[in-house]
Amino acid sequence: MDAISFEPPRGMRDFYPEDMIWRNRVFDAWRRAAQAYGFSPYDSCVVESLDLLQRKSGEEVSEQIYHFEDKSGRRLALRPEMTPTLARMVAARQGRLTFPIKWFAVAQCFRYERMTRGRKREHYQLNLDIIGESSVSAELEVMAAAADALSRMGMPADAYRIRVNNRALLSELLDRSGIAAKHHPAVFLALDKRGKISDEAIAELLREEGLDDAAVAKTFELLAVQTLDQAAELAGQDSPAIATLRELFALADIYGIADRLVFDIAVIRGLSYYTGIVFEAFDTAGKFRAIFGGGRYDNLLTTIGGDPTPAVGLGFGDVVVVEVLKDLLGETAAAVRHGVTIGYMEAAQREAAMRLARSLRDQGEEVDLALTKLKPKQFFSRASAGSAADAVYIGPDDVSAGQARRKHLETREETVIPLP
Amino acid sequence: MDAISFEPPRGMRDFYPEDMIWRNRVFDAWRRAAQAYGFSPYDSCVVESLDLLQRKSGEEVSEQIYHFEDKSGRRLALRPEMTPTLARMVAARQGRLTFPIKWFAVAQCFRYERMTRGRKREHYQLNLDIIGESSVSAELEVMAAAADALSRMGMPADAYRIRVNNRALLSELLDRSGIAAKHHPAVFLALDKRGKISDEAIAELLREEGLDDAAVAKTFELLAVQTLDQAAELAGQDSPAIATLRELFALADIYGIADRLVFDIAVIRGLSYYTGIVFEAFDTAGKFRAIFGGGRYDNLLTTIGGDPTPAVGLGFGDVVVVEVLKDLLGETAAAVRHGVTIGYMEAAQREAAMRLARSLRDQGEEVDLALTKLKPKQFFSRASAGSAADAVYIGPDDVSAGQARRKHLETREETVIPLP
Numbered sequence: 001m002d003a004i005s006f007e008p009p010r011g012m013r014d015f016y017p018e019d020m021i022w023r024n025r026v027f028d029a030w031r032r033a034a035q036a037y038g039f040s041p042y043d044s045c046v047v048e049s050l051d052l053l054q055r056k057s058g059e060e061v062s063e064q065i066y067h068f069e070d071k072s073g074r075r076l077a078l079r080p081e082m083t084p085t086l087a088r089m090v091a092a093r094q095g096r097l098t099f100p101i102k103w104f105a106v107a108q109c110f111r112y113e114r115m116t117r118g119r120k121r122e123h124y125q126l127n128l129d130i131i132g133e134s135s136v137s138a139e140l141e142v143m144a145a146a147a148d149a150l151s152r153m154g155m156p157a158d159a160y161r162i163r164v165n166n167r168a169l170l171s172e173l174l175d176r177s178g179i180a181a182k183h184h185p186a187v188f189l190a191l192d193k194r195g196k197i198s199d200e201a202i203a204e205l206l207r208e209e210g211l212d213d214a215a216v217a218k219t220f221e222l223l224a225v226q227t228l229d230q231a232a233e234l235a236g237q238d239s240p241a242i243a244t245l246r247e248l249f250a251l252a253d254i255y256g257i258a259d260r261l262v263f264d265i266a267v268i269r270g271l272s273y274y275t276g277i278v279f280e281a282f283d284t285a286g287k288f289r290a291i292f293g294g295g296r297y298d299n300l301l302t303t304i305g306g307d308p309t310p311a312v313g314l315g316f317g318d319v320v321v322v323e324v325l326k327d328l329l330g331e332t333a334a335a336v337r338h339g340v341t342i343g344y345m346e347a348a349q350r351e352a353a354m355r356l357a358r359s360l361r362d363q364g365e366e367v368d369l370a371l372t373k374l375k376p377k378q379f380f381s382r383a384s385a386g387s388a389a390d391a392v393y394i395g396p397d398d399v400s401a402g403q404a405r406r407k408h409l410e411t412r413e414e415t416v417i418p419l420p
Numbered sequence: 421m422d423a424i425s426f427e428p429p430r431g432m433r434d435f436y437p438e439d440m441i442w443r444n445r446v447f448d449a450w451r452r453a454a455q456a457y458g459f460s461p462y463d464s465c466v467v468e469s470l471d472l473l474q475r476k477s478g479e480e481v482s483e484q485i486y487h488f489e490d491k492s493g494r495r496l497a498l499r500p501e502m503t504p505t506l507a508r509m510v511a512a513r514q515g516r517l518t519f520p521i522k523w524f525a526v527a528q529c530f531r532y533e534r535m536t537r538g539r540k541r542e543h544y545q546l547n548l549d550i551i552g553e554s555s556v557s558a559e560l561e562v563m564a565a566a567a568d569a570l571s572r573m574g575m576p577a578d579a580y581r582i583r584v585n586n587r588a589l590l591s592e593l594l595d596r597s598g599i600a601a602k603h604h605p606a607v608f609l610a611l612d613k614r615g616k617i618s619d620e621a622i623a624e625l626l627r628e629e630g631l632d633d634a635a636v637a638k639t640f641e642l643l644a645v646q647t648l649d650q651a652a653e654l655a656g657q658d659s660p661a662i663a664t665l666r667e668l669f670a671l672a673d674i675y676g677i678a679d680r681l682v683f684d685i686a687v688i689r690g691l692s693y694y695t696g697i698v699f700e701a702f703d704t705a706g707k708f709r710a711i712f713g714g715g716r717y718d719n720l721l722t723t724i725g726g727d728p729t730p731a732v733g734l735g736f737g738d739v740v741v742v743e744v745l746k747d748l749l750g751e752t753a754a755a756v757r758h759g760v761t762i763g764y765m766e767a768a769q770r771e772a773a774m775r776l777a778r779s780l781r782d783q784g785e786e787v788d789l790a791l792t793k794l795k796p797k798q799f800f801s802r803a804s805a806g807s808a809a810d811a812v813y814i815g816p817d818d819v820s821a822g823q824a825r826r827k828h829l830e831t832r833e834e835t836v837i838p839l840p
Contacts, residue, residue: 004469004471004472004475004508004724004725005469005471005472006508006509006511006512006724006725007512008464008465008468008469008508009465009467009468009469009490009494009496010492010494012464012465012467013464013465014462014463014464014465014509014512015461015462015463015464016462016509016513017460017461017462017523020460020461020462020463023463024461035759035786036781036784036785036786036787037781037787037788037789038759038761038786038787038788038789040437040440040807041435041437041440041444042434042435042436042437042440043434043435043440043443044428044432044433044434044435045428045429045432045433045434045528045542046466046528047429047432047486047498047530047542048428048429049424049425049428049429051424051425052424052425055424066467066488066490067488068486068487068488068489069488070429070486070532071532072430074429074430076429078467088424088426088428089426089434089436091426092426092427092434093436098802098805100791100792102788103437108465108466110467112490112491122465122467130791133791133792135791135792137770137789137791137792138791140774141789141791148781251771251774254771254774254775254778255774255778256778304424304426305424305426339455339458341458350557351671351674354560354671354674354675355674358674358675358676361456361457361568364456365456366455366456366458367456367457367458368458368522369457369458369557369561371520371550371553371555371557371558371561372520372553372555372557382518385518387460
């Protein structure tokens with residue numbers, strides 16, 4: 001038979017036990033933070049109907065969907081994001097759910113991308129969504145929950161910033177510049193490419209959308225706005241978009257996250273369905289891509305045939321945050337020794353070792369029991385290389401004495417324990 | 421635009437928050453039990469190379485694989501089981517890993533099946549594997565860990581039995597009946613269909629494999645063996661397969677699971693790669709399909725091009741166990757109230773409610789904060805329908821007094837707490 005490749009499919013990740021240390025640190029922090037903020041878990045299958053995904057996703061995403069037909073000719077796909085599925089699940093029960101709902105999921109998502117600089121074709125993503133609430137209370141809860149997750153992972157508060165904007169503000173400003181509402185979605189998508197393509201290429205996209213040179217120039221002028229006060233001057237003191245932003249910043253103080261929030265008119269977000277506040281978190285040093293991002297999408301449910309419902313959502317991937325944490329804290333910062341490993345010298349001590357393992361497990365301990373006899377040197381060399389905090393090695397004398405020594409592998413302290 | 425279906429794709433499951441209660445109970449029990457028994461987590465992508473899966477899986481599974489080509493023409497598939505991926509990952513690092521290894525994963529797996537009686541096309545499965553150990557210590561650890569998981573889920577020890585057999589015993593007995601070793605794999609696969617197809621259809625499969633009528637009759641006679649002692653009489657007192665089974669049953673006593681183990685010569689397992697001990701757990705009442713199953717597969721790594729390595733594995737799905745638990749304990753047995761919900765009467769109390777939420781979250785509590793003002797009746801009716809254990813409702817008098825009442829929703833007991 002031909003040899004088979006031992007590599008995972010291109011762009012997909014294997015997680016060996018040492019990789020799971022970081023992954024579990026991230027996933028645990030996500031789940032605990034979501035629950036601390038009162039979000040309920042939900043999930044669905046990674047396989048979704050292609051029709052739903054094409055109806056709902058931004059244009060760029062559609063080309064990147066992994067899709068296939070099942071044996072009955074159904075058009076299926078590996079979801080590129082969770083939001084269309086969430087919208088479908090909510091629409092299916094719209095008459096029965098009590099709004100607002102606060103839901104979270106940790107979902108694997110797929111995108112077929114060209115493979116550049118270690119970019120993967122799948123990742124996991126925390127999704128936090130609040131559906132049925134139009135006040136900024138919703139934005140605050142998702143932002144604060146994401147900040148709490150970062151803090152549980154060990155990320156210092158000064159190591160990242162959440163950049164906040166309001167698409168409604170941009171719409172007001174574009175209106176005032178004489179750019180009609182029908183052009184706004186295309187303008188948003190073009191401006192979101194800033195930094196990825198040249199400003200000249202963006203200007204070309206805007207001209208293709210029908211903007212004249214004056215309108216293109218005014219659009220770029222907007223991006224030069226630095227502060228909320230400057231924006232308020234342009235938008236007028238009665239601007240609803242400015243009022244929303246001011247309320248958000250004021251309440252962020254009560255939530256204890258005001259130190260991490262900054263206004264940034266250049267934050268747009270790539271997906272076409274956002275309608276209001278949008279935000280993205282970046283490491284303060286600016287070395288990495290966005291850690292998380294999200295915003296308000298009040299029209300999404302109607303797009304797929306549900307009732308009009310205000311909503312706010314956030315996506316927080318597992319790749320960038322681990323890069324940032326490793327950079328800040330070191331590659332091995334997440335490894336913590338835990339549990340106890342038990343070994344024995346001769347077959348005659350096997351049953352004593354099994355009894356001790358059972359007794360410690362009954363007491364709630366994590367026990368790695370050697371499956372065969374080991375010489376002391378072998379056992380302790382494996383124990384040091386492993387992840388256990390403590391080690392117990394049982395020889396014939398220990399069984400006679402009815403007790404053994406439990407050794408803390410880092411401090412080398414020993415305590416005598418009875419053998420059951 | 422046409423309406424879009426709000427249903428998940430056929431055979432796939434949505435998990436609403438109430439469905440997640442059972443799922444989390446099962447997943448948490450799996451992870452805690454695996455860790456209590458010293459298994460390390462691993463994972464890989466649900467998308468696997470089709471070549472690997474076809475090389476490794478049993479014949480029946482191959483027809484049921486969801487497969488597709490990516491945009492570069494790679495032949496990919498949604499894995500039907502985790503074992504081929506595990507074998508690949510181990511083979512990739514065979515020179516670097518220190519054996520034995522004990523690994524676990526909670527993996528979603530897909531099979532394209534005809535949809536009968538609510539059977540799904542995807543499920544989640546705990547996989548426990550020990551690679552590099554040939555003694556029954558390995559079988560004991562995976563069985564005891566699975567039993568521990570059941571116990572953490574609330575399953576009484578007398579509600580299920582683990583039926584144990586040894587394929588090596590069947591091979592010895594078939595040898596003694598004059599049935600050559602080359603026929604054994606086909607005989608195993610035919611016998612495993614017992615109960616699913618008629619005995620006459622099984623006999624026909626055996627005749628197709630080249631067994632004459634006498635050999636077919638002898639094969640069925642073997643299945644009539646009731647006890648290990650009867651099997652030992654047929655196999656001879658020096659049978660290595662009998663010795664292995666006896667050792668397993670003796671040590672199960674030390675592990676505290678002997679009460680749940682029974683010898684059953686009819687347990688075969690459908691996959692072709694098992695070589696030794698095989699086992700399946702069923703509810704004692706016999707109402708449901710197998711809860712978990714597994715066995716020894718010593719040749720698997722060589723099949724995909726790795727070095728010869730003894731191995732034991734177990735698969736434990738999420739569907740049957742929840743059916744059994746709901747039948748035994750009731751549909752709502754897994755729901756436990758937790759956390760606190762906070763509401764407020766008027767916009768003027770919103771900041772006080774936010775401050776209290778922040779303070780309780782800082783103390784590690786799970787807090788569901790109302791996002792808008794609610795009338796008392798509205799708030800308490802939602803709180804009762806929700807999942808929180810406690811409720812705090814803040815009115816104008818509470819803010820003046822600087823304190824509020826925290827009410828336990830089940831006992832209706834109240835305690836006064838300060839407002840921060």
